[in-house]
Amino acid sequence: MVVLKKNGLADKPEMKTGRRVKSLRLELEKRSLDGLLLTDIKNIRHLTGFTGSAAFALITMDSAWFLTDSRYTAQARQEVKGFRFRIYKKALDAIVELVKVQRLKSLGFEGNNLSYDNYLKFKKALGAVRLRSVPEIPAGLRLRKDSAEIARIKASAAILDAGYLKAMEVIRDGTIEKDAALQIEMAFREAGADGLAFDTILASGPRGALPHGRASDKPVRKGELVVVDMGVAKDGYNSDETRTLCVGKAGREEKKIYQIVKDAQGRAIDLIRPGVRAVAVDKAARGCIEGAGYGRYFGHGTGHGVGLDVHEGPNIGPTSTDVLDEGMVLTVEPGIYIPGWGGVRIEDMVLVVKDGFEVLTGTTKDLVCL
């Protein structure tokens, strides 16, 4: 459950670029498109292996172009294989020229990434070229992770243990939320994180009812539940995990609601295997919480994919059309948020494997009382 991303950059080139370009061309063929312009830097990284921050990629049925500016020439030559290079001064001019020289009649682009202003500029400069937004093509290529990606995601997830151990060490009656978050974030760095996947969420007592409650100046108080949502980036890949702790002895209500969320999360995870619809996973968690009478306090989706972005496909929510498949990495994170009282969320990252699932986040899910 995050918005901000601060991804670190890897120094190693990605693998299997060729296979991804082939898959992308199949998708272009299905849609009768002559080419695809990629502007999203994560999608460009996934396709080309480039870990810098300024680039474009233009894929046609018989050519694959990588475009960047002079700051990244040396890095790109090292990281990007199997692409033709174009070093630009003005990106738009270089892209338009390539599209015209190759006589493309139609061009796909990422409508969820290209700004409206730039879209208008392209439209004007490209004249008769048919433009069509197809963000589902690059997003689809990223749904199933290959073995190199899974290894990186596992390494990213393993770092979270250090942060959670630190949370258990520093959270006490009187601890300021922000101070605890800083300690947790330092523990991540010490454990090898390149950076944070998002600002650590640490919300105690009534603040726990805010699903995105970032650490504040509020002191944690005895008897309060504390929602801790953590994520790091490692070699470009993100991780995401939430635990809810109790300071001092947990009250009856706290124990009861914790158990409902824990059961809901367990049931949803147990369903995970290739071929299962994402809505079924959401329904398992939601049904459990609704059955206990807390349905109106669970307002968000049950989970999301994690990879180069901390939020990506598949979507595990009530309106999702996604179907789980081997190699997908997703979170399962039901919660109950009661205004004025507080909240409980439990979140794990789960890898879909051939005959079921593998949980990638390892820390205990018993209610820890500090």
Ligand code: ZN
């Ligand atoms: Zn999270």
Ligand code: ZN
């Ligand atoms: Zn999440």
